[in-house]
Structure formats: C-alpha cells, structure tokens
Amino acid sequence: MSFTAVQHRAWLSEQDCDLDSFRTLVERTADLADYPHALAVERNVLLYDAERVLAAGRRDVQAELVRALTDGPGVVVFRGAFPDRVVVERATEVFDSLIREQYAAGTTAGDHFAKPGANERVWNALEKAALYDPAAFADYYANPVLALVCEAWLGPGYQVTSQVNVVNPGGLAQTVHRDYHLGFLSDEAAAAYPSHVHRLSPVLTLQGAVAHCDMPVESGPTLYLPFSQAYEPGYLAWRRPEFQAYFKERHVQLPLGKGDAVFFNPALFHAAGTNRTPDVRRMANLLQVSSAFGRAMETVDREAVANAVYPVLLRRKAEGADEAWLENVIAASAEGYPFPTNLDSDPPVDGLAPPSQADLVREALREGRPARILRDQLRVAGERRAS
Numbered sequence: 001m002s003f004t005a006v007q008h009r010a011w012l013s014e015q016d017c018d019l020d021s022f023r024t025l026v027e028r029t030a031d032l033a034d035y036p037h038a039l040a041v042e043r044n045v046l047l048y049d050a051e052r053v054l055a056a057g058r059r060d061v062q063a064e065l066v067r068a069l070t071d072g073p074g075v076v077v078f079r080g081a082f083p084d085r086v087v088v089e090r091a092t093e094v095f096d097s098l099i100r101e102q103y104a105a106g107t108t109a110g111d112h113f114a115k116p117g118a119n120e121r122v123w124n125a126l127e128k129a130a131l132y133d134p135a136a137f138a139d140y141y142a143n144p145v146l147a148l149v150c151e152a153w154l155g156p157g158y159q160v161t162s163q164v165n166v167v168n169p170g171g172l173a174q175t176v177h178r179d180y181h182l183g184f185l186s187d188e189a190a191a192a193y194p195s196h197v198h199r200l201s202p203v204l205t206l207q208g209a210v211a212h213c214d215m216p217v218e219s220g221p222t223l224y225l226p227f228s229q230a231y232e233p234g235y236l237a238w239r240r241p242e243f244q245a246y247f248k249e250r251h252v253q254l255p256l257g258k259g260d261a262v263f264f265n266p267a268l269f270h271a272a273g274t275n276r277t278p279d280v281r282r283m284a285n286l287l288q289v290s291s292a293f294g295r296a297m298e299t300v301d302r303e304a305v306a307n308a309v310y311p312v313l314l315r316r317k318a319e320g321a322d323e324a325w326l327e328n329v330i331a332a333s334a335e336g337y338p339f340p341t342n343l344d345s346d347p348p349v350d351g352l353a354p355p356s357q358a359d360l361v362r363e364a365l366r367e368g369r370p371a372r373i374l375r376d377q378l379r380v381a382g383e384r385r386a387s
C-alpha cells in the first residue's frame with residue numbers, strides 16, 4: 001500500500017506498519033541546496049550556525065525550518081545556539097543545585113524510557129529554575145534561537161517546559177521511540193485515535209535539547225532516524241521488532257558542543273545513546289515546547305514563575321535590555337494563551353479574548369509597575385479564570 005493511500009485511512013492499525021514503505025521514506029539524502037540558510041548537512045541532519053540564522057530574514061529562516069521539520073530530515077542542530085558560556089554554566093549550576101536538593105530530600109525521579117536511577121532527572125526544571133535563580137533563568141530563556149524556532153513551529157503563545165537529563169558514564173541507551181503526545185501511549189491506546197490525530201499531534205509540540213557540556217559521540221548524544229517523522233503509522237510502528245532493528249542499524253548520531261541546541265519533530269524516531277565515556281556526565285536541558293492549542297506534559301505554576309522573574313525583567317529593562325530579549329523571557333515563562341477561562345467573570349475586553357498572563361506581564365513592564373502590583377493583578381486574573 002502506498003503512503004498516500006495510508007494517509008486516507010480514517011484509523012490506523014498495526015497492519016499499516018510496513019518496513020519497506022518506511023525504508024522508502026527514510027532512505028533519502030537531504031540536499032544542502034534545498035536549505036539555503038543551513039551551514040551543512042551531516043549524516044542527513046541539517047546544521048545551522050546560530051549567528052548566521054539570526055542575521056538572516058526571520059520569516060525566510062522560519063519557513064525553511066518548517067520545511068526541514070515537516071518534509072525534510074525532521075531534525076535541525078544550531079551550532080552556538082547559546083553562545084555565552086557563562087549563561088550556560090550558570091544554568092548548569094542551578095540544575096546541579098536542584099539535583100543535589102532532590103538527593104538531599106530523598107526524592108528520586110523516575111524516567112519513561114530508562115531504568116529509574118540510571119539517569120539524574122529534574123522534572124519541571126522550568127519552574128524550579130525560575131524560582132531558584134530568576135536572573136540566571138532570564139538570561140538563559142532570553143535566547144533568540146529558541147524563540148525563533150518555537151515561533152516557527154508552533155506560532156505565538158507557545159509554552160516552554162524543561163526537563164533536565166543527566167546520563168552518567170555507563171548510562172544505557174533508551175529504546176527508540178516517538179515523543180509526546182501519542183508517543184506516550186500504548187499501541188492500543190494510540191490506535192484508538194483517528195489518523196488525522198496522528199498527523200495533528202506532532203504539530204502541537206516541538207522537542208529540543210540544549211547541550212550543557214561537550215557531547216562527543218562516545219558520551220551518547222541522541223540517536224536519530226532522519227525523515228522518520230513523516231511516516232504516518234509511526235506511532236504504532238516504533239515498538240515493532242523489525243522497526244527497532246532497522247533503527248539500530250540506520251540511526252545517525254552527531255556530537256554536540258556545549259551551548260549547541262537541537263530541535264526535532266516529536267514524531268522523529270529517536271533515542272538517547274549509551275554513555276561509553278569514563279568521565280562525561282552528559283547533561284542536556286530537554287525542552288518540550290507546546291502549542292498554545294495543545295496542553296503541555298507538565299503542570300507549571302506560571303503565576304509563580306512570572307512573579308519570580310518579573311523583578312529581573314524590570315531591572316534588565318532599566319539596564320537597557322532590548323524589547324526582543326524581554327519578550328523572549330516572557331514567552332518562555334508566562335502563560336501566553338488566555339483560555340480556558342470563565343467567560344462570566346473574565347469576559348474579553350478589547351477583541352475576542354481576555355488578556356493572557358503574558359499580556360499582563362508585558363503591560364506591567366511597559367508601565368514600569370512594581371512587582372507587588374503585578375502579583376496582585378495576576379492573582380485577581382487567576383481568580384477570575386476559576387469556574
């Protein structure tokens with residue numbers, strides 16, 4: 001059965017998973033000429049130079065990224081995405097402090113795709129980092145590459161979540177998988193969703209990772225199978241032994257430098273690699289970014305995050321931080337979407353939607369309101385939303 005014919009089925013089943021059609025799809029070579037903003041194609045993965053991308057026309061670059069993530073390799077690497085080592089190192093220190101606190105508190109974090117304890121994990125690191133060190137948080141999330149690619153894939157109002165993952169020497173590879181949402185369901189549960197939902201799920205999330213140390217291939221940076229995101233029955237295929245065996249044979253892996261970032265379509269077949277080094281504590285900040293229209297994997301108390309970070313925004317604005325810097329931090333921290341709400345108590349004032357939390361933070365910053373005023377406004381707005 002051809003891929004096009006599969007696309008028209010209302011529901012997908014195991015019988016649609018056919019390794020030969022999968023191979024036809026993925027055994028292609030990305031051509032650098034199709035991606036004029038890219039620096040190189042390495043092992044079928046597109047490499048971008050962060051500085052060069054930021055200097056180019058925003059919409060042109062974003063259109064190219066959408067193409068790369070949809071019909072192209074499905075994975076893009078930005079060299080030097082976080083060019084300031086101090087910013088990355090301060091965030092690393094915050095993550096390490098959070099890990100130490102977890103150990104001290106005796107809380108061990110479980111993992112979906114690896115044995116508990118093999119890795120160190122910080123779940124909801126977005127909220128934890130913002131409350132732990134708001135200034136380090138703001139400097140990190142002001143990142144323009146992150147904002148560029150999130151906006152390209154998800155549009156405005158995207159919601160960032162972050163999960164820190166440390167794979168210690170000897171830490172084993174994950175099994176191949178796809179990511180949230182359908183990637184977290186059993187085959188049976190995933191098959192209960194119609195095929196158009198299988199096509200929808202990947203456009204509601206963007207998956208990313210920031211390297212917090214140099215990651216030579218021996219340290220086990222993520223394994224990818226470029227072009228596999230386009231395989232429509234893929235959410236039902238990744239557990240099948242013939243697909244797992246094919247992934248083992250055909251995956252690619254690229255070294256990353258500290259401060260590089262990789263973003264991929266959540267439907268891409270991928271898995272973290274084995275850390276074969278004696279001494280590299282492989283730390284990545286995994287970014288799972290959700291469309292305003294989808295719900296994120298984690299509950300984040302964004303009111304607490306906005307309150308923690310706002311004084312930093314006021315200070316940086318006074319010190320001359322530009323509009324885009326401030327906006328990137330707001331986009332990565334506050335709720336950018338005004339729904340769901342209670343339309344009796346929270347009616348739209350100008351237009352069709354009431355102000356979002358991010359709108360309130362923006363307005364407060366524009367007016368130079370003190371933190372306690374914004375705190376009250378956010379609380380009142382939160383209460384108005386409740387049913």
Ligand SMILES: [Fe+2]
Pocket residue numbers: 177178179270
């Ligand atoms: Fe994953």
